[in-house]
Amino acid sequence: MLGIRTARTSRTRLLAAVATAALAALTLTACNDDAGDAGGKGTSANSPAPTAPPAASVPAPAPATGAPAQTGAPAQTGSPASAKPSAKAPAAPKPPSPADGKAVTCEGSVTKTVAAPLTRPVNHLLLTVTNTGSAPCYLYGYPAVRFGEAQSVPPVIEDSKPQAVVTLKPGESGYASVNLSATDGSGGHGRTETSLAVYFHGPSGNESVGAGSNPSLPAKGLYIDDSLKVSYWQQSMDDAVTS
Template identity: 65%
Template sequence: MSNLRTSRTRLVGAAATVVLAALSLTACNDGSGVNDEGSSATNSPTAGSSSTTAPSGASSSGSGSGSGSTSGSTSGSDSSSGAGSAGGTTGSGGGGAASGAEASDSAGKPVTCEGSNTKTVAAPLNRPVNHMLLTVTNTGGKTCFLYGYPAVRFGEAQAVPPVIEDSQPQAVVTLAPGESGYASVNLSATDGSGSDGHTVNSLAVYFHGPSGNESVGAGASPSLPAKGVYVDDSLKVTYWQQSMDDATAW
């Protein structure tokens, strides 16, 4: 009897073992238990991969954050670059404006009136008698200063006549392009008191610089009447004048 119970107990135990084994196999075939363990084992690298390559979930959020940071950095860089570029451009522009301004000043800076930038005309006057009017017109593109008085040489004269000191104007005669300045020449004494009178057929006019003592630039050779002009040792000239009336007043 005891042996029968023992055998039955073993049989039941064996059966229970078979049942447990069957249940275990069933669980394996079901896949839930194994997959849960597998999932938990493989989720970390998969999640890591997703965070690197997948555009969704936490990865997308991380990418958005990174993008925001990168965008901010890029924006700052672009802004800095833009400011630098703009600054450079502005600086360059300012240098061009300064250069443009300096070039303009240089182009418009007044020069000395002389033979190469003026035209000189000599015309005998009826009144006052024995006088000649010299007209100098600025033919250049810049304003010029007509300094002092004309240094005239008639014919083969070795010296230039003196200037009438009282005719000196208060300011230097300034000629804009196209404008004219004037001086008169007293050719001979009206009362016949002059000596060494003679007729001349040529005239050279030279121009003074700022110091008033030296000749500058080219001279001029205005034409005289075909019969020439009569001069004597009373020959003298006025300073350059801004108006014809001032020139012929002496």
């Protein structure tokens, strides 16, 4: 009887130990599941991946000594004043002037007039006009001369008209002769004059232009009468004297 009772007691203890071990295993499994659930809330596949912390800004290397630091857009070198100038536009043409070499009308401001009595032919006066300007000038027509207080100018000798207008380059001279009086004494209203004014015609030949000239006469004056007349301007002295 004692042996049977002892066997039952051992069996009961074994079952109790097995039950205790099973209970302990269940309790441990439950604890592990709870821990997994708690940790899985932050690592679920549907949860966004954690954002990496921003990288620390690395300062740019300091520029080399003497080199300008570049901030923003690169600085311009030079200025509009130092830029290469563009080609110049053609200059507007200047109006003609004596300095440009364009011929003008001969008149007192650009010429010098000299009056010289002639011995041959007698009773004649030679007028010499010299271009003192810097451009050529034209001697149009004939000289309009006035002796003393005369109110009109003497007529021109038509046969003395040249083929072309007399042109004087700077320094050149043109000529005309004045028939002072009749050689046979047939002229009327003879008188002696001590002053002379010479005026110049323009292209039309009907008007005087520019300034006149007052060449000097001999101190004793010149005898003139109503036969007074002049020649056209000539390019040569010989043509003027024989007119």
